[in-house]
Amino acid sequence: MSPRRAAALRDGGQNLREHLIAAAGRLVATRGTAGLTVRDIAREAGVADGVLYNHFADKEELVAYALHAHVRAVGAGQAGEPPRPGERTVGANLRAYLERALAVHAAILPAFTGVVGQPKVLARLAELPNPMGGGDGLRAEFAGYLRAEQRLGRVRAQARPEAVATLLVGVCHDLVLGRLLDPSGPAVPEPAPDLVSDVVETLLHGLAPPGAG
């Protein structure tokens, strides 16, 4: 009655479309999208070369879905709750946000950098609902947290939440890009031991000496 199942799915229960997205996602997560071939994906999925065209219009569509799923998976994999305004100290919360952001970016950015210069993938991505906004979710969430702390008086009224959020996300991009461009380094970027502490300290107290205008 039903048609035949793919050899790769004999055991498990999923359907092949999701299986392909997952396989492509695995490759994309580690290698990025540059130089990724349909054969690579088929091998990774353990299926025949041509299958993907039974489920997607072309390679780019599959890659876009794979990126999308990858981002969702990373987002879903985030353990714990985000810090709540007013609880603990602002410094501890900053550290928590920064560590979470670093983890998310370490997981996401590698997959995305290769997409630059692949207009077809970008176009497909634009058609998909934005799962995390390429970091915008995090950025907005963090800026919201800061605004709440400002209302509580635990953050200076003159501070600019958006600018601080950019600084936070920027540290992440910096770290991940640095590792990506250094093939000799570890796959999973590890920040310098004191970086988080030092950044938090700087963000909290700034550069200006106490008496300065």
Next chain:
Amino acid sequence: MSPRRAAALRDGGQNLREHLIAAAGRLVATRGTAGLTVRDIAREAGVADGVLYNHFADKEELVAYALHAHVRAVGAGQAGEPPRPGERTVGANLRAYLERALAVHAAILPAFTGVVGQPKVLARLAELPNPMGGGDGLRAEFAGYLRAEQRLGRVRAQARPEAVATLLVGVCHDLVLGRLLDPSGPAVPEPAPDLVSDVVETLLHGLAPPGAG
């Protein structure tokens, strides 16, 4: 009886090796390395398809040199002197550094993002002396500036120059990556109007309210 000169060099005096690097650099600067073919490079250089193999082991070596040269060229093209410790105000100098860093990154990053996932190019790049280290030169320069200001007492002694440098470079990466992944936006990223001011303000005075520990 002397060896034949390439058609493109009939007039000038350089050697073909540098000519090829320059041509590839021009392409890399505008299009990045993704989808760049040896024929593209040969056309741009005005020489025959095969010449590059008389001067480089393979395409990747040439591309690595082109990236290298591109970074150097961008660095050399920076107008003006970097701010000097003790002169003007720290805030003005921070702003100058940030604006310079943004300009440099806007010029450099597009060329680099495609390199992720091209291990052969990355390997070749690793063999070359690091011209700016993807920001490391800037980072070190800025950290040095901050240390000097610390010695002059214009920056808090507890501040961590390396962390601040990472924040500065991170803002640049954030801005450029964001634009690169948004094909609808302008080719040359332009920061939000108040971003630079807001970042400088935050870096100077921090988040903590005056009385906070």
Next chain:
Amino acid sequence: MSPRRAAALRDGGQNLREHLIAAAGRLVATRGTAGLTVRDIAREAGVADGVLYNHFADKEELVAYALHAHVRAVGAGQAGEPPRPGERTVGANLRAYLERALAVHAAILPAFTGVVGQPKVLARLAELPNPMGGGDGLRAEFAGYLRAEQRLGRVRAQARPEAVATLLVGVCHDLVLGRLLDPSGPAVPEPAPDLVSDVVETLLHGLAPPGAG
């Protein structure tokens, strides 16, 4: 317990084999056999992709049957009776035959031209009883008519019915082929306005001037 019926046959009573031949025939009639896929046929028939292999050895066999059916259908669709020997004038009858032959060929030839170079289809076709013989039925019928008119004395005894039949069929082939090879022209070939009259005139009276040997 009875075997499952194809979705497309739930209503009617035919069997699937004929249904497939009819569907393929419809496609062949309009597009020819070039670029025709089994999926096209299955879609047209409203059945699953694989069914045809339960009824035919391969695609070529089905296409051969479809061509065969198409020719029969065109022949059956011919309105009216063929002219009868001794009735009206020979000229009027010639004109009627020619017009009928043109109509038949306009309907048949497009389906056939692509078959050249598809040896498997040709081989299958050769195994089938010849429905009109690519014009042979018409040719024989017309030659028979001419022989009858010869016996009635309305056609010269020296005339060769087979040769005249070839001339008649040839005009058709000429017209249809010409249109097929000219993609700018109309899909349905229309003979030049006076062609039929002129051909009939020539066939009737020949080229030789009255007195010539």
Next chain:
Amino acid sequence: MSPRRAAALRDGGQNLREHLIAAAGRLVATRGTAGLTVRDIAREAGVADGVLYNHFADKEELVAYALHAHVRAVGAGQAGEPPRPGERTVGANLRAYLERALAVHAAILPAFTGVVGQPKVLARLAELPNPMGGGDGLRAEFAGYLRAEQRLGRVRAQARPEAVATLLVGVCHDLVLGRLLDPSGPAVPEPAPDLVSDVVETLLHGLAPPGAG
């Protein structure tokens, strides 16, 4: 100085572009264009798979040139002069024209039938100067001959040269198409022994008995 020559040309003196056209032409002449692959052509030419893209935009362009060259070659290969008006007898001249036309069509038509349904080839062909007009050259030449004979009084004034030309070309199309659709027959169509004589007789004297109106 000059680049390397193709292995297949080591001996002879042509260039590869012409060599490819010739090779494709050979295949096209025998098999037609249906089912012709670029690999077939490369094999026939004895060169690498990708060469044709150094000389032609795509397969269709090469096939169009091959068809073109094939037609020209056939035209050039025609031995002897066409009959001249007023010389010999009209019957002998008709026979000569018919035999020449049959030979030309036997050589040309097989190559062309498959082109139907290959719009890209047809479009390319339309851009090329028409070498024989798919028979139009012959048709016009023969019609011109007949008009000349009419002026000389050796052909009836009422006869229609264009219609007669269509009959002549039609016989050719008939013969060749018949053979093409019959894979069991000889590759080179041979008309029935008396066909030419019978057609000439019919064309000369027509069907109408002497006394008929």
Next chain:
DNA sequence: CATGAATGAGATTTCATTCAT
């Protein structure tokens, strides 16, 4: 027997690299 997804060979086309000249 029908289903229709999976299969995998093969088609077109690109492009890094070689090499006779």
Next chain:
DNA sequence: TATGAATGAAATCTCATTCAT
């Protein structure tokens, strides 16, 4: 040493055919 055509491996995508359900 430059030339640039030739080479051929590989990439994307199509499609006839199979087969578990």
